[in-house]
Amino acid sequence: MSLSRLVSGVFALSVCLVSSYALAAPIHIVAAENFYADVAKQVGGDHVEVSSIISNPDVNPHLFEVSPKVARSISDAKIAIYSGIGYDDWMAKLLAGHDKLVKIDVASMTGHEDGDNPHIWYDPHTMLLLSLAIKQELSQLDPAHKAAYQHNWQAFVKSMHPIWKRIDTLRQKYAGTEVTATEPVFGYMFAELGFKVRNLGFQMAVMNDTDPSASQIKALHNDLTEHKVAFLLYNNQVTDPMTDQLKALAEKHKVAIVGATETMPKGTHYQNWINQELTGVQNVLEK
Template sequence: MRKFALALAAAVLALFPATSFGGASIKVVAAENFYADIAQQIGGPEVEVASILNNSNQDPHDFEASPSTARQVADAELVVYSGADYDPWMKSLLAASPSDRRKIIVAANLVHRVSGDNPHIWYDPQTMPAVAAALAAEFSSRNPAHKADYEARLAAFETSLDPMLRKIAEMKRKHAGDAVTATEPVYGYMIDALGYDMRNQSFQLAVMNDTEPSASDLAAFQDDLKNRKVKALIYNNQVTDDMTERLKELAQQADIPIVGVTETLPANMTYQSWMMDELTRLDKALSGPAS
């Protein structure tokens, strides 16, 4: 189905070649809505931003490119996507509409992540500052009259991340060495930043790669929950199946807090508020019931 959709998109582009948007705004297309959010924060009124993956209630791995998506990419002056095999369909869309005027920012390249690494790089606190800086540089190159505006917004964005960084440092001290587990490694980079012990990683990799976890990995995960060897279960709300639902039930039966996370930016949130919301809920889960 995905190959058919991409082929259809390419056919549409062949019939209707890419055209310029017109107007003064820099036209940006982001594969994921959190990159679109950063692009808007840095670009301000001088940019027009669209994103492809937007729904935090749907599995992003089920995405299928359509002719309208292909048109967005074809007409963009700047495209931002994650890379490291998270959104491989973007390469096909870009190849279907080659353009000398279009620039591409691949977030994974900025933080030296490659195929085979955990692709959920936006949970690495180093990623978004690098993406924001790359956006500011590209916007300044395209619209030098507003370079000072882009640089000021970049500085404001970097400052706005300070509460998140302070929260990470606080939680690292507060819950040092705590063991947690997860149904998938979506939150892995943030757990690394927090310095916690992430268990059941081979199980998580199997789920992420859409393969069957081994019987021993599943048994170890179940044992961690039944015997309360972990203080929280981090649950990917967008990628679920019968097995992950059963693990969620086991955590509930063992009174282990469940912290839901998402792969795309929830509605009515910024990247900053999204990160702080999940950190705050994890902190509460690890702190236990209020006395």
């Protein structure tokens, strides 16, 4: 064999190997929040590489600022997932110039509009619809692994059954329970549980970074001091002097406090996180 033919053969082989690697390379998905990234990884499995921009439960997501590193993280992504309806406007701005990227606006996908409570991931329906959307997009981008995505999606749906069962059990036992919160982070889950949520005006003001009215503050204080609520749900991740004072007031008057976060704790999955939050609610109500 001549040297030229040998070189040509090696080159052709290398091209085939590189092409095979390119086809087998995992699909990069970037999610604004880590709970969406977790669902994407559960559905995509080994065929995706998933990164989340906000993953630290100690960070206030409302004060998040985009860095050049964050902007670079979406440069090679094929799918981007964000919450929408004002919760992560910075992500929508980042994605504006990426026309070839598959963009999943979770709020729009699930029929939510501006002005709705943006903490939509606390509604399990949202995550089921998101998992379906992810499966469909991955199947189109990577039809060779369509069966794997279908299998993973079915496994995710099945893993949510215990959460629905637990919600049903709590709702049957405690529907109508009156509760309050420093912010409406748990609002959709409260609705699933059938709880009556007081002081919504106060909560929305805190969420929107505006000052609650004097009457709203007084009403919440009265609910705590007069034990009109079963517990105070306290957003551990988004705090200020006013919410800290409310927590102290609840403690002073021996009103139970249930903590919650907006971002999923590290080292867990969405299903485990929601179960932990429901355990906190259940433990307080069963005392």
